[in-house]
Amino acid sequence: MVFIRSRNFLCCLPVRYGVFILTVLSILGGGTLAGFGYLIAISQTGGDAPPDKAVEAAFYIQAVVFTAFTFVSVFGIVVVILRSKRLIRLYCQILYGMVIAAVGSGIYSIVVVFYADSNVGCLTNIIDDNPDDCKESAIIGGTNVGVILFVWALASYACVIVPNYAEEIAVKDYLNNPPTKKPTISLPTPQMNTTYNSFTPTLRAEYGFTDPRQSFGVQRSPLPPPNSPLPRTPHPRTPTLRMSISHTAVTHTPIVHTPTIRTPRIATHFA
Numbered sequence: 001m002v003f004i005r006s007r008n009f010l011c012c013l014p015v016r017y018g019v020f021i022l023t024v025l026s027i028l029g030g031g032t033l034a035g036f037g038y039l040i041a042i043s044q045t046g047g048d049a050p051p052d053k054a055v056e057a058a059f060y061i062q063a064v065v066f067t068a069f070t071f072v073s074v075f076g077i078v079v080v081i082l083r084s085k086r087l088i089r090l091y092c093q094i095l096y097g098m099v100i101a102a103v104g105s106g107i108y109s110i111v112v113v114f115y116a117d118s119n120v121g122c123l124t125n126i127i128d129d130n131p132d133d134c135k136e137s138a139i140i141g142g143t144n145v146g147v148i149l150f151v152w153a154l155a156s157y158a159c160v161i162v163p164n165y166a167e168e169i170a171v172k173d174y175l176n177n178p179p180t181k182k183p184t185i186s187l188p189t190p191q192m193n194t195t196y197n198s199f200t201p202t203l204r205a206e207y208g209f210t211d212p213r214q215s216f217g218v219q220r221s222p223l224p225p226p227n228s229p230l231p232r233t234p235h236p237r238t239p240t241l242r243m244s245i246s247h248t249a250v251t252h253t254p255i256v257h258t259p260t261i262r263t264p265r266i267a268t269h270f271a
Helices: 015-046 053-082 085-127 131-176
Strands: none
């Protein structure tokens, strides 16, 4: 049995439950920010004061981005339930893009809202002797910033947990369905050498025909002159065999013939 190292969420929960919890919290945070964006953008156009176009555009952008982020989080819950490797990879890629968009829109809305409140909104409310409107606007802006920071933290941690879950699913899929490869038979290809290797003679053992005196057409000794007696070749001496016969005394034993005595048959007649 093969044991797989399980990734953990917050050092205690399995990574699958961690992804599920993060997606649920992302749905709540993204939906809250989208609602704040639409509410503040509509309130800008419904008041007595002339609407601030920059603030209205910032909150509309925030509302649209976090609405898309909420739908992506819902898609993450579906991915966790189905446990599909391809869907998890797709969710990771979409999540990276949504985190970048959420951070950018959040920074833009924070800068625009605080700049407008500090220079136009609050000063106008103070001059008109309506400080409650300024306090309400500050509370809404502070709450919006707090929720944005909370969603940023969730999305950043999700970018770490979701790839770990994708890796765990990939390992389990590989162990449950290992790839099978067909054996390939490779025949050796013959190699032809068209050149001869050089031979380096050594002092210990030289090749005999490398000597010019031993080459083809060269004789070892010159021919004898004509009409000269051929040298005699000594024959090897044949060893003489000497046989020695030892005389041995032979004694003859006389043969004695013993005569055989035949006993006549006696006929017995009974009266």
